[in-house]
Amino acid sequence: MSNKHEYRSVFAPYISAFMKIKSAVVSKTADYGHTLKQWDDAMILNKRSELYVTKEMVCEWEKSLYPTSDVTSYHKHSQLIQFLKYLCRLGIECYVPRLPKRPTSTYTPYVYTHDEIIRIFAAIDEAELSRPTPKSCLMCMPCLFRLLYATGMRISEALSIRNEDVDFSNNFIILRKTKNNKERIIPMNERLKEVLMQYIKYRDLVPVEGISNPDRYLFVSGLGKPFSTNTPYTFFKRILEKCGIHHRGKNEGPRVHDLRHTFAVHTLHRMSSEDVDLYAGLPILSVMLGHASVKETEWYLRLTREFYPEIIEKMSATTGGVFPELDKNNMYHGKGN
Structure with a gap:
């Protein structure tokens, strides 16, 4: 989608150039555009006209933001940090803040029957x-x-x-x-x-x-x-x-993205029912989902424990404990989910 924001601060041409680069590699750049518009507005509000970034300027941007959730704040800081590192690569002196600790996810995926x-x-x-x-x-x-x-x-x-x-x-x-x-x-x-x-x-x-x-x-x-x-x-x-499938409340779903989880679980169930070697089939599913590693796909085996426990039994028989038990709270922060 196109970026419709108009940038007016001293950083405007650099933001526009950064957004062009991002649009070539990221399918959704609207969030970046909104975050950098907030940065642009904060610089104008505080009358910043010099092309450098200090810790004080970053604090001014943070104060200009509306109250947001920890998740939103995390993503906004991540997007700004990427822009500031881009400026650093261009030789512009910048203070780059540390990325806040990633918030813990409480979402439980919904698997459609x-x-x-x-x-x-x-x-x-x-x-x-x-x-x-x-x-x-x-x-x-x-x-x-x-x-x-x-x-x-x-x-x-x-x-x-x-x-x-x-x-x-x-x-x-x-x-x-x-x-x-x-x-x-x-x-x-x-x-x-x-x-x-x-x-x-x-x-x-x-x-x-x-x-x-x-x-x-x-x-x-x-x-x-x-x-x-x-x-x-x-x-x-x-x-x-x-369809009478009711929303279970905040962070409970179901969502459109749960079709992805459902695909993975149903695929594993079908592999199991057709006696496909899950140890060999899991990497194929991993590639299909676009995961960076098989370990990310391993989450879906844990997810199936409640719905199809026989899959876990078959997998355990072939892997012999190769894959460790993983903390559910980290599941939806993996690169490939």
Whole structure:
């Protein structure tokens, strides 16, 4: 998504250059833009006109922020620190603060049952607009959510796919903008391929010039424009309510991202039921999910303990305790989750 902020401080050209670099490697740069806009505003408010950064200037920025959660504060400091290190590499003298301790996550992932998945897709297929609008993204939703569940990709990764990234001849999708900034190839089975081809067939009937061009986004609104993650989030919340799957409260879910967790758990369950060697299959799942290491994927084996304990038993028989027990609170801070 484009950065719409206007920067006016002495740091403005450097912020703009930094944002261009970030947009080339990060699929979602809006948060960076907002954080650096707050930095820009603080510099103007405090009449900072010299091109250097002191500890006092960082404190001024911190004081200008609205009260935020520990998680939000952590991410804002991380984003500012990245910018300040960028300035340092350009030879600009900067005080770089230490990154605050990462807040402990209390979120417990929600794994949808197979019955819930069936009900969710049925509700998505039956969804209708309350009133016609060309901005609607409803035509994308049946395909988008099936793609998330069938591949375990993140919603931001799915929305960054362009037409040229989908290869029907070789049955794979290339993900170029990922959380770890590493491209990866996602295979398509025949059912997913059929769903994607059907979606594209009807999408291309939308009277928007160039909607099928290779460099255009795969998932677009009726105006042919890409959309933010907020759109599927809001839509999915209504679907869950319709299916009688109630939100369990703050940090309890369920969420769109839980489709990723569900994909991993259901995949492991299927491997187990088909007598696939989980010791050999786990690295494949790890690559599919875009994890930096198999240890990150090991979390999903721990997650399945409650739902499919026989998987853990099979894994223990093959690994012999190679993988250690891990603290649940660290689970969702791994690079690949």
